[in-house]
Amino acid sequence: MPKTVRLLxxxxxxxxxxxxxxxxxxxxxxxxxxxxxxxxxxxxxDPRDGSMYAAINSTWGGSRIEYSRDMGKTWTASKNPAFxxxxxxxxxxxxxxxxxxxxxxxxxxxxxEPAALWKSEDRGExxxxxxxxxEQPSRAKWxxxxxxxxxHSIAIDAADPKFMQxxxxxxxxxxxxxxxxxWVQDNAQVGQPKAADAKDERPDVFGCIHKLLAHPRFPGVRxxxxxxxxxxxxxxETNWTYRTEGLPTHFGFAAAIHPKDPKTAWCIPLHDxxxxxxxxxxxxxxxxxxxxTWIRNDAGLPKNAPLESLREGMDNDDFDEVGVYxxxxxxxxYASRDEGKSWDRIAQYLPYxxxxxxxxxx
Amino acid sequence: MRRxxxxxxxxxxxxAFAGGAKEVPLDAADLREALVALTVAHPSLAERLxxxxxxxxxxxxxxxxxxxxxxxGWEDAKLKDGDVVHVIPALSGG
Numbered sequence: 001m002p003k004t005v006r007l008l009x010x011x012x013x014x015x016x017x018x019x020x021x022x023x024x025x026x027x028x029x030x031x032x033x034x035x036x037x038x039x040x041x042x043x044x045x046d047p048r049d050g051s052m053y054a055a056i057n058s059t060w061g062g063s064r065i066e067y068s069r070d071m072g073k074t075w076t077a078s079k080n081p082a083f084x085x086x087x088x089x090x091x092x093x094x095x096x097x098x099x100x101x102x103x104x105x106x107x108x109x110x111x112x113e114p115a116a117l118w119k120s121e122d123r124g125e126x127x128x129x130x131x132x133x134x135e136q137p138s139r140a141k142w143x144x145x146x147x148x149x150x151x152h153s154i155a156i157d158a159a160d161p162k163f164m165q166x167x168x169x170x171x172x173x174x175x176x177x178x179x180x181x182x183w184v185q186d187n188a189q190v191g192q193p194k195a196a197d198a199k200d201e202r203p204d205v206f207g208c209i210h211k212l213l214a215h216p217r218f219p220g221v222r223x224x225x226x227x228x229x230x231x232x233x234x235x236x237e238t239n240w241t242y243r244t245e246g247l248p249t250h251f252g253f254a255a256a257i258h259p260k261d262p263k264t265a266w267c268i269p270l271h272d273x274x275x276x277x278x279x280x281x282x283x284x285x286x287x288x289x290x291x292x293t294w295i296r297n298d299a300g301l302p303k304n305a306p307l308e309s310l311r312e313g314m315d316n317d318d319f320d321e322v323g324v325y326x327x328x329x330x331x332x333x334y335a336s337r338d339e340g341k342s343w344d345r346i347a348q349y350l351p352y353x354x355x356x357x358x359x360x361x362x
Numbered sequence: 363m364r365r366x367x368x369x370x371x372x373x374x375x376x377x378a379f380a381g382g383a384k385e386v387p388l389d390a391a392d393l394r395e396a397l398v399a400l401t402v403a404h405p406s407l408a409e410r411l412x413x414x415x416x417x418x419x420x421x422x423x424x425x426x427x428x429x430x431x432x433x434x435g436w437e438d439a440k441l442k443d444g445d446v447v448h449v450i451p452a453l454s455g456g
Contacts (some may be wrong), residue, residue, distance in 0.1 A: 043382075058375075059420075059421045060374075060375040060376075060410075060421050060422075060451040060452075061375060061376070061409075061410030061411075061419060062409065062410060062412075062413060062419045062455075063381055064409070077406065077409070079409070080409045080414065081415055082414035085415070088412045090414060090415060090417075091413065091414060
């Protein structure tokens with residue numbers, strides 16, 4: 001029975017940790033800003049062993065991944081991800097750290113810029129390059145998005161740790177069914193609009209992936225945001241199905257998937273050029289029918305506020321009535337205790353929030 | 363090649379990367395050797411000073427006494443007994 005929620009809030013000036021008991025009404029900042037002034041692109045909690053991981057993308061001393069074995073009180077730097085000798089690439093920064101499947105207890109994955117996938121088999125102490133992805137001939141087609149060229153989504157199937165996808169900006173989706181030993185491009189979609197230039201065929205590396213999530217309990221369920229598109233995939237499907245009805249825009253980054261319901265998810269749409277919420281301001285859109293339709297929820301959110309939430313800016317807890325959380329570029333963190341119907345601001349005046357990760361603790 | 367006995371002073375973030383060490387005495391003929399010896403004394407500095415290809419990271423300022431090491435040949439800057447090497451987080455950006 002969960003008793004506590006710990007939020008790992010990454011900002012452009014360090015990592016904050018907030019905690020609440022099960023009612024999730026009163027929040028206390030326990031730690032932070034750790035690592036300031038370095039930006040924390042992402043931080044995550046590993047429910048398998050209680051480790052925490054932080055992507056500290058520092059100007060001084062270069063970027064690094066750190067891990068904590070004592071709930072964020074002390075941190076240790078990993079041995080850096082390192083491109084092999086002779087490579088023309090240099091590890092620049094970490095975009096995402098994903099604890100592995102419960103069946104692979106020491107495995108942790110990381111996505112970086114330049115876009116690459118890294119695997120740790122020692123709980124984040126060292127990292128090795130996934131060469132099968134790196135040697136994909138189609139890698140030559142990857143290009144930087146607005147924020148750089150990074151691998152940011154690592155979606156591991158609920159049942160099979162060898163079945164996983166990665167999402168790359170801008171490089172599309174790759175799927176592995178053998179734990180990363182081999183990869184295939186996985187960009188076939190149905191129902192999407194034609195490209196702006198109206199060519200009949202889209203390239204095999206399609207638009208910029210913004211966020212790809214695997215359902216944590218239902219095998220095969222995926223939810224994905226692409227630059228101007230939103231997709232759902234059900235078990236056994238090999239296409240991405242375009243699902244946007246009810247969304248005011250199809251652009252955005254922040255997304256979460258209900259941990260117990262295979263049909264429910266949340267996202268925050270943004271204006272595709274301004275990258276802030278469109279009229280009537282920030283809202284969280286929820287689907288309960290596998291993204292077929294989306295309903296706006298904004299009770300408790302500021303009216304007409306053109307806020308922004310980033311790629312790692314949204315997450316959920318694992319309570320029976322799921323809590324959903326998101327951070328904004330102006331330093332707010334919002335929480336919903338009723339699965340997204342209503343919201344409370346639980347932090348403000350933080351630095352620019354880059355990531356929110358919810359750890360559900362017993 | 364004669365090695366000078368020098369003091370390396372760590373400032374700001376570099377001190378934190380070395381677990382709080384302020385000063386490291388070592389023997390080195392030039393700055394390159396000094397940085398090698400520094401990472402032997404404090405291995406945690408190795409990846410903070412250089413990337414995986416051995417290139418010194420940006421936003422790192424090195425001074426020998428009161429001179430910017432860039433004006434002294436950078437890593438080839440010669441060191442002699444009594445020199446003080448400063449490792450400083452470069453102030454840059456906005």
